[in-house]
Amino acid sequence: MHPDTYDIGIIGAGCAGLSLARELVGRYGGDLRIALLDPALLQHPEKTWSFWTHEPDRYAALAEGIWHKVSFADHRGALTEPIAPYSYVSIPARRYRQHILDELFRLPSVHLRTEASRRYGPSGRNYLIQTEGAEIRCERLFSSVHPPATRPARYALQQHFLGWFVETPEPAFESDTVTLMDFRTEPGSGAEFVYVLPYSDRRALVEYTVFSPRPWPVGTYEEKLKAYLHRRSIDRYNVTASEQGSIPMTDYPFPQQTADGLHHIGLAGGLARPATGYAFRFIEQDSALIAASLQDGQVSRFSAAGRHQFYDRLLLHLIDRFPERVPGIMSALFRRNRFADILAFLDRSSAPLDEARIFWRLPWSPFLRVLYESYLRP
Ligand SMILES: Cc1cc2nc3c(=O)[nH]c(=O)nc-3n(C[C@H](O)[C@H](O)[C@H](O)COP(=O)(O)OP(=O)(O)OC[C@H]3O[C@@H](n4cnc5c(N)ncnc54)[C@H](O)[C@@H]3O)c2cc1C
Known part of the structure; x- marks a missing residue:
């Protein structure tokens, strides 16, 4: 079989594969021959990608909503604050994919292939991807498929959720405010909260979210969502779609x-922030770095190493060992800090002094126990 040859091979046209293809095409136009493979290329993912950014205008054409205020709620009530200089943006994955594919379809140098990679690896100075009926040779290979784990993780938690797109006959949502975390769940629930993305006062994504080792059966989230909506006096609604x-x-x-130079991108490359599950903006930053560095014949990547990795470990340990303390710690975090400062911290763009202030205002005892258990206990 004669292999098709490309400069760049990208396995997976999800968030990371599309974002990388877009950056490469934006920077090099038709100068790079690119193969983008995904058996689900033409399917429409039912996800939304939401994030906060300084540059909301950049996403205006794709966004389903842009908000300037967020709220946090616990059993003491809801707290709402503007988040300038940030805005919160939500993009339907379907629209993002279509927008980028439209751009890529125009370039004869980009081949969109609805094939699954069966096997891939180095071959001489290049890489070879094998699919059901073809062989693809490329100089550089980026894959968003998870490789098998080589060792167990110390913390293996999941952020798992079921979201309902809900429509109500009467106004039921604050359409100008995203609820990042609402801990008004059943008493004693632990690391469980509801996230509300209101597209209008009668339509919202209401998502029951849990930090724990394993996802739940669908029925359990559904019961919790019903109970939450009932507590909010929202009893008449239609569920038009869901996201899990x-x-x-x-x-x-x-x-x-x-070791042989293949690059893992997206979640397979560890781009989701462990403590929050947000990945979209880190994936975008990674793609921009990769594209820019290729100009010098290298591949630079977005790295989360450093003090933020340390904070993530602390938070993971805390969620793992003391999930019942999570609501109280989140209350302290949101009630004692400016929301914009919290978002900068979660975005890894805060200054060390601001981070010290944030930690100073949290209850110390669980963190001291976590530090002891993580680093000092023999
Ligand atoms: C439901 C959901 C909602 C999320 N919401 C947010 C959010 O609001 N904000 C945020 O920041 N992050 C969010 N995330 C986290 C993260 O941004 C997404 O998971 C994102 O899709 C990760 O991108 P990815 O490219 O790594 O993986 P994916 O987008 O899952 O893409 C992987 C692609 O690889 C393809 N593939 C798999 N096997 C093969 C193969 N053998 N050959 C070729 N292709 C293959 C798949 O078909 C898929 O299209 C969410 C995650 C989920 C699951």
Whole structure:
């Protein structure tokens, strides 16, 4: 079989594969021959990607909503604050994919292939991808498929959730405010909260979210969602669609590059922030770095190493060992800090002094226990 040859091979046209293809095409136009493979290329993912950013205008054409205020709620009530200089943006994955595919379809140098990679690896100075009926040779290979784990993680939690897209006959939601975390769940629930993305005062994504080792059966989230909506006096509604998922919250050292030079991107490259599950903006930053560095014949990557990795480990340990303390710690975090400062911290763009202030205002005892258990206990 004669292999098809490309400069770049990208396995997986999910968030990371599409974002990388877009950056490469934006920077190099038709100069790079790119193969983008995904058997689900033409399917429409039912996900939304939401994030906060300084540059909401950049996403205006794709966004289903842009908000300037967020709220946090616990049993003491709801607290709402503007988040300037940030805005919170939500993009339907379907729209994001279509927008990028439209761009890529125009370039004869980009081949979109609805094939699954069966096997891939180095071959001489290049890489070879084998699919059901073809062989693809490329100079550089980026894959969003998870390689098998090589060792167990110390913390292997999941952020798992079921979201309902809900429509109500009467106004039921604050349409200008995203609820990041609402801990007004059943008493004693632990690390469980509801996230509300209101597209209007009568339509919202209401998501029951849990930090724990394993996802639940669908019926359990559904019961919790019904109970939450009832407590909010929302009893008349239609569920028009749903979104279910699970994102790793782990300290597993996802290898971004293998010994033979293959690059893992997206979640397979450890781009989801372990403590929050947010990945979209880190994936975008990674894609921009990769594309820019290729100009010098290298591949630079977004790295989460450093003090933020340390904070993530502390939080994971805390969620793992003391899930019942999570609501109280989140209350202290949101009630004692400016929301914009919290978002900068979660985005890894805060200054060390701001981070010290944030930690100073949290209850110390669980963190001291976590530090002892993580680093000092023999
Ligand atoms: C339901 C859900 C909602 C999320 N919401 C947010 C959010 O709001 N904000 C945020 O920041 N993050 C969010 N995330 C986390 C993260 O941004 C997404 O998981 C994102 O899709 C990760 O991108 P990815 O490219 O790594 O994986 P994916 O988007 O899952 O893409 C992987 C692709 O690889 C393809 N593939 C698999 N096997 C093969 C093969 N053998 N050959 C070729 N292709 C293959 C798959 O078909 C898939 O299209 C969410 C995650 C989920 C699951």
